[in-house]
Amino acid sequence: MNRNLLIKFTYLSIKLFLLLVIYPQITGAAVTRPEDLSGKVEGLMPDCILSFPLQNPGYILLVEKSTQMAYLYQASNIAHPLKVYLCSTGENNGPKSDINDKKTPEGVYFVNNSFKEKDLSPIYGARAFSVDYPNPLDRKLGRKGYGIWIHGTIERLKPRNSNGCIVFSNEDIIELSKYIGKKHTPIIITQKINFIEKKRHQQERAEFRGFVMDWLKAWAQGRIGLYMNFYWKGFTAKGKNWRQWRAYKSRLSEKYDNIDIKIDNLQLLKENGVVLAKFDQIYRSNGFFSVGEKRLYLQKKGAEWKITDEFFRKKKELVKEAPSRLRREEEISVIKGLISDWHKAWQEKDLQRYMDNYSKDFSSLGLDYNGWKRHKFEVNKRYTQIRVKIRNLKIKLLSPERAIVYFDQEYSSDQYHDRGKKTIHLIKGDGKWKIKREIWTPIGRGKKR
Numbered sequence: 001m002n003r004n005l006l007i008k009f010t011y012l013s014i015k016l017f018l019l020l021v022i023y024p025q026i027t028g029a030a031v032t033r034p035e036d037l038s039g040k041v042e043g044l045m046p047d048c049i050l051s052f053p054l055q056n057p058g059y060i061l062l063v064e065k066s067t068q069m070a071y072l073y074q075a076s077n078i079a080h081p082l083k084v085y086l087c088s089t090g091e092n093n094g095p096k097s098d099i100n101d102k103k104t105p106e107g108v109y110f111v112n113n114s115f116k117e118k119d120l121s122p123i124y125g126a127r128a129f130s131v132d133y134p135n136p137l138d139r140k141l142g143r144k145g146y147g148i149w150i151h152g153t154i155e156r157l158k159p160r161n162s163n164g165c166i167v168f169s170n171e172d173i174i175e176l177s178k179y180i181g182k183k184h185t186p187i188i189i190t191q192k193i194n195f196i197e198k199k200r201h202q203q204e205r206a207e208f209r210g211f212v213m214d215w216l217k218a219w220a221q222g223r224i225g226l227y228m229n230f231y232w233k234g235f236t237a238k239g240k241n242w243r244q245w246r247a248y249k250s251r252l253s254e255k256y257d258n259i260d261i262k263i264d265n266l267q268l269l270k271e272n273g274v275v276l277a278k279f280d281q282i283y284r285s286n287g288f289f290s291v292g293e294k295r296l297y298l299q300k301k302g303a304e305w306k307i308t309d310e311f312f313r314k315k316k317e318l319v320k321e322a323p324s325r326l327r328r329e330e331e332i333s334v335i336k337g338l339i340s341d342w343h344k345a346w347q348e349k350d351l352q353r354y355m356d357n358y359s360k361d362f363s364s365l366g367l368d369y370n371g372w373k374r375h376k377f378e379v380n381k382r383y384t385q386i387r388v389k390i391r392n393l394k395i396k397l398l399s400p401e402r403a404i405v406y407f408d409q410e411y412s413s414d415q416y417h418d419r420g421k422k423t424i425h426l427i428k429g430d431g432k433w434k435i436k437r438e439i440w441t442p443i444g445r446g447k448k449r
Contacts, residue, residue, distance in 0.1 A: 052268075072085070108187075111150075111181070256286060359427055391410075392407055
């Protein structure tokens with residue numbers, strides 16, 4: 001009797017084990033009820049999602065290699081995962097670093113393409129998404145390999161059974177496809193997710209948001225010493241070390257006036273002690289305009305967080321799709337730069353730089369380009385010092401290739417003084433604005449000194 005009870009108990013134990021452990025791993029069924037999660041996860045927040053815009057479209061996928069689980073979060077509620085799935089990652093442990101190492105990369109990645117079942121080989125299941133491994137940081141660190149996908153499978157889902165991809169059951173990958181957006185949904189792959197309390201999460205979020213905004217303020221204000229204090233001494237970018245980067249930024253700060261930098265879509269994501277601050281950046285100044293995506297990578301160096309890597313990518317698609325207002329701002333910024341350089345060269349009596357702002361078919365006061373150059377050469381010889389004040393600058397774009405600039409001008413030298421209104425006609429050729437014509441309307445009579 002005891003023997004029969006023992007056999008029955010053993011049978012029930014095996015059945016329960018198969019039901020709770022083996023069956024989900026075979027079928028790949030998703031654990032879709034957050035309330036089923038242990039108290040260790042529920043109500044806590046993953047420290048890898050520090051800040052994420054709600055409208056972008058607001059979903060983040062975390063892949064935990066140690067448990068072969070994937071957590072789908074919505075940015076509006078990262079204390080409670082929206083869905084939890086079983087998955088399969090690379091056969092070998094550790095982050096991917098080489099071709100055919102059968103490892104899944106670790107870090108923050110984004111989807112760069114998506115595929116439907118009709119476009120796929122059967123082994124990829126019902127849906128597939130490629131991720132941007134190697135990303136800029138991976139390439140800088142010499143990590144190799146390619147072809148890391150998130151996809152389904154026609155086979156039974158087994159843990160740690162891929163060549164490096166992240167594999168889900170077909171049922172789950174179809175469901176996930178509703179939430180994964182190209183270039184928008186972060187895919188954070190890590191060995192072990194660190195869950196923290198809400199108060200600590202809020203503190204870390206505020207700390208890193210403050211870091212980025214203080215860095216931005218120092219840059220926009222041209223406070224290069226303070227700006228460089230945000231960077232690690234071992235920092236390198238664009239082939240420049242820390243000192244060279246400082247010199248480079250100092251030159252740009254001196255070259256461009258009225259710097260205005262706006263950022264949008266700020267994302268703060270962390271994996272294994274590295275924080276990614278990713279955002280859209282619009283840079284405007286007198287003479288330069290750019291739109292693109294900036295990535296700052298932060299690591300703790302000693303007691304302080306520092307920028308260890310920085311990458312910028314111009315977003316051609318954003319510029320192409322930008323509203324006319326943004327395109328006009330770009331042209332106006334460039335024209336302001338031309339007027340600023342022309343003004344400075346005039347006062348410094350730098351004739352070559354001054355004339356570089358003029359079109360070869362320029363004409364004014366009956367003079368062509370060469371005649372104007374000779375005239376200015378004689379004026380520069382005659383006067384020891386020239387000062388020109390410009391006020392009430394206005395720019396009117398007539399077409400993509402024509403513009404007019406108006407301003408009040410006050411001219412003074414050691415021998416002469418006058419004031420009036422200047423009108424400058426500009427044309428654009430070979431991508432550069434040049435002065436085509438000048439009209440000077442004096443107010444009153446000029447005075448000799």
